[in-house]
Amino acid sequence: MAMRNRITIHDIARHAGVGVGTVSRVLNDHPNVSAETRAAVQKAISELGYRPRSAAKTLRTRKSLAIGFITDYIATTPFAGNVISGAQDVAWQYDHILLLVNTNGDPALEEAAVEMMLSREVEGIIYATMWHRPVTPPKNILETNVALLDCYVEDRSLPSVVPDELRGGYEATARLIQSGHRRIAFINHNIPDPAQVLRAEGYCRALADHDITYDETLVVQRVAEPYGGYEAMGRILRLSKLPSAVFCYNDRMAMGAYDAIKEHGLRIPQDMAVISYDNQELLAANLHPALTTMELPHYGMGRWAAQYLLGGELKPASPPQVLLACPLIERQSV
Amino acid sequence: MAMRNRITIHDIARHAGVGVGTVSRVLNDHPNVSAETRAAVQKAISELGYRPRSAAKTLRTRKSLAIGFITDYIATTPFAGNVISGAQDVAWQYDHILLLVNTNGDPALEEAAVEMMLSREVEGIIYATMWHRPVTPPKNILETNVALLDCYVEDRSLPSVVPDELRGGYEATARLIQSGHRRIAFINHNIPDPAQVLRAEGYCRALADHDITYDETLVVQRVAEPYGGYEAMGRILRLSKLPSAVFCYNDRMAMGAYDAIKEHGLRIPQDMAVISYDNQELLAANLHPALTTMELPHYGMGRWAAQYLLGGELKPASPPQVLLACPLIERQSV
DNA sequence: CTGTTAGCGCCTTCAA
DNA sequence: TTGAAGGCGCTAACAG
Numbered sequence: 001m002a003m004r005n006r007i008t009i010h011d012i013a014r015h016a017g018v019g020v021g022t023v024s025r026v027l028n029d030h031p032n033v034s035a036e037t038r039a040a041v042q043k044a045i046s047e048l049g050y051r052p053r054s055a056a057k058t059l060r061t062r063k064s065l066a067i068g069f070i071t072d073y074i075a076t077t078p079f080a081g082n083v084i085s086g087a088q089d090v091a092w093q094y095d096h097i098l099l100l101v102n103t104n105g106d107p108a109l110e111e112a113a114v115e116m117m118l119s120r121e122v123e124g125i126i127y128a129t130m131w132h133r134p135v136t137p138p139k140n141i142l143e144t145n146v147a148l149l150d151c152y153v154e155d156r157s158l159p160s161v162v163p164d165e166l167r168g169g170y171e172a173t174a175r176l177i178q179s180g181h182r183r184i185a186f187i188n189h190n191i192p193d194p195a196q197v198l199r200a201e202g203y204c205r206a207l208a209d210h211d212i213t214y215d216e217t218l219v220v221q222r223v224a225e226p227y228g229g230y231e232a233m234g235r236i237l238r239l240s241k242l243p244s245a246v247f248c249y250n251d252r253m254a255m256g257a258y259d260a261i262k263e264h265g266l267r268i269p270q271d272m273a274v275i276s277y278d279n280q281e282l283l284a285a286n287l288h289p290a291l292t293t294m295e296l297p298h299y300g301m302g303r304w305a306a307q308y309l310l311g312g313e314l315k316p317a318s319p320p321q322v323l324l325a326c327p328l329i330e331r332q333s334v
Numbered sequence: 335m336a337m338r339n340r341i342t343i344h345d346i347a348r349h350a351g352v353g354v355g356t357v358s359r360v361l362n363d364h365p366n367v368s369a370e371t372r373a374a375v376q377k378a379i380s381e382l383g384y385r386p387r388s389a390a391k392t393l394r395t396r397k398s399l400a401i402g403f404i405t406d407y408i409a410t411t412p413f414a415g416n417v418i419s420g421a422q423d424v425a426w427q428y429d430h431i432l433l434l435v436n437t438n439g440d441p442a443l444e445e446a447a448v449e450m451m452l453s454r455e456v457e458g459i460i461y462a463t464m465w466h467r468p469v470t471p472p473k474n475i476l477e478t479n480v481a482l483l484d485c486y487v488e489d490r491s492l493p494s495v496v497p498d499e500l501r502g503g504y505e506a507t508a509r510l511i512q513s514g515h516r517r518i519a520f521i522n523h524n525i526p527d528p529a530q531v532l533r534a535e536g537y538c539r540a541l542a543d544h545d546i547t548y549d550e551t552l553v554v555q556r557v558a559e560p561y562g563g564y565e566a567m568g569r570i571l572r573l574s575k576l577p578s579a580v581f582c583y584n585d586r587m588a589m590g591a592y593d594a595i596k597e598h599g600l601r602i603p604q605d606m607a608v609i610s611y612d613n614q615e616l617l618a619a620n621l622h623p624a625l626t627t628m629e630l631p632h633y634g635m636g637r638w639a640a641q642y643l644l645g646g647e648l649k650p651a652s653p654p655q656v657l658l659a660c661p662l663i664e665r666q667s668v
Numbered sequence: 669c670t671g672t673t674a675g676c677g678c679c680t681t682c683a684a
Numbered sequence: 685t686t687g688a689a690g691g692c693g694c695t696a697a698c699a700g
Contacts, residue, residue: 008693019671024695032669054453055392056693059676064389069434075419075633078412078616081436085409088436092443097450100403100432102415102422109426116431119388226620255620282412282616286560286589299409342677353687358679366685390677393692 016044068117068125086302111138124309147305159319168326169202181245187232190221229253233260245273274333289332297324350378402451402459408436411464420636445472458643481639493653502660503536515579521566524555563587567594582610623666631658
């Protein structure tokens with residue numbers, strides 16, 4: 001904290017008996033430096049305990065070695081850490097750091113955050129939502145590079161990475177079919193968002209591809225919480241002809257479905273197989289039996305977004321709309 | 335992205351017919367500027383769409399308006415978002431931004447992260463762990479201000495904020511006693527960390543304060559996972575004289591305890607009251623009955639750490655060791 | 669291969 | 685209350 005004047009490249013230049021240009025060159029691994037000069041400079045650097053001032057470099061080069069990371073509701077989802085971790089791992093690999101701002105969905109704050117990031121000359125901004133949905137980012141974000149994470153703009157004019165919900169819904173259903181099930185219920189969320197629509201579409205296509213007739217009485221929509229899953233499963237269990245398996249919109253609904261199934265005296269998976277979506281470790285791994293589910297690729301989306309921004313393959317002409325696969329996590333419920 | 339030369343204070347000075355010094359003054363709310371001059375400058379600023387280059391300011395003032403945030407395992411806990419959110423809210427209030435690095439506990443990476451932050455001249459660094467424990471931060475962190483979050487150094491030489499586990503253990507137990515329970519079991523973690531030791535201490539003191547004799551057969555230690563809680567509760571239920579309530583080390587163990595209690599044919603809370611620790615929403619709110627538990631003050635710790643760094647009350651002479659209360663979240667299990 | 673020099677954009681004295 | 689000038693530390697272009 002005792003901030004005596006910091007050591008600069010001038011100091012180390014003098015100490016090593018060279019010019020500042022040379023010091024700058026060794027600092028930046030410029031090839032045109034003789035081995036001995038380089039060694040002398042490096043010696044001086046470590047002897048004097050030199051530490052560069054990143055602001056000076058940024059001012060000169062217009063590169064901040066940073067990317068912005070804007071989240072909407074970071075505190076409300078257990079997945080936030082995975083997304084950040086993915087972005088961070090790639091950023092670090094490129095010697096970049098993450099500038100984080102959480103906005104609680106406030107548009108004014110979003111715009112201010114972007115402004116601050118632009119002032120700091122970030123390489124680009126990752127605009128991340130905590131659940132898959134369409135968004136309208138502040139327009140000033142267009143003044144730098146952007147990667148939308150777990151979200152997209154309706155007109156597809158911005159690069160985006162989201163989970164491949166359709167394929168996930170398809171594969172979850174197919175997994176059930178593969179185990180011999182033909183009569184498969186689907187407990188879905190009752191609010192139409194991308195996950196809700198696309199998982200349903202995947203469910204339908206899987207049935208169709210295996211010549212199973214779609215039966216609307218087997219599809220029940222409720223609030224995407226345990227009690228919603230409980231209600232939905234209860235309704236299904238009152239059917240005269242019971243299904244032998246159920247695909248749940250998410251692990252929370254599956255949690256409720258478990259209760260209903262057990263109360264009904266049925267065993268999982270013998271009497272009722274269950275597969276679901278999200279892979280919330282805490283739930284999925286600890287339910288009895290452990291829940292087989294489709295994992296949301298949070299870490300991967302974080303990586304993709306950072307990689308897109310730093311990998312140098314920016315093509316604003318045709319912004320990529322990437323779908324990341326949701327891997328099947330096999331446990332004991334199927 | 336078309337990065338024509340940026341507009342500088344020189345441009346706006348010329349446009350407004352004043353000197354750069356004056357522009358700088360209005361930018362920084364310096365009092366000595368006449369109202370009309372100020373207005374003229376502000377007009378020019380908005381007309382030209384001026385955006386400051388933070389690097390230039392930082393170079394000149396040595397203030398980056400940023401604080402570093404180092405985490406160990408951000409991806410492994412659902413609480414990460416709350417901590418970040420707390421720090422972020424305060425940082426923003428002071429016009430600061432968070433520079434985030436997650437290290438996966440790698441000491442080399444930690445040191446490099448600190449080095450990068452020092453180069454960027456952060457105001458201070460929040461060193462946060464995802465569970466309460468003693469730590470050894472990289473020594474270079476001492477070259478700036480530090481706030482340890484959910485952790486501490488053994489010699490207490492660095493400011494730290496952690497949950498008040500002892501008081502939490504005490505109050506959880508007292509809550510049970512208050513409901514008339516006198517025979518109270520305690521399911522604890524089987525690895526001695528601060529939470530384990532201090533919650534146990536709180537349990538003991540609460541019993542003592544209410545003239546209840548400590549009965550070691552009522553205290554069982556296991557792995558802090560649902561199956562550990564299940565095992566522990568099973569052991570307790572085999573006792574000849576059953577307790578009427580149980581205090582669990584965390585919500586996950588409580589989850590397992592629930593299973594054991596129900597399998598034993600007992601009702602919660604009528605036959606067996608349950609209280610626990612952590613308030614993992616996902617679990618606590620969705621167990622049947624909903625779980626009464628002590629909340630870990632993650633958001634508050636985030637706020638405290640940022641406030642300490644930015645509030646200007648730094649006193650390295652006597653580094654504060656703050657304990658934050660764990661509020662009781664009443665639900666239906668007591 | 670190396671030294672010198674001219675800024676990057678801003679803030680902050682110092683005079684006026 | 686205001687303008688002018690110097691310099692924060694670094695990189696990159698230019699000579700040599």
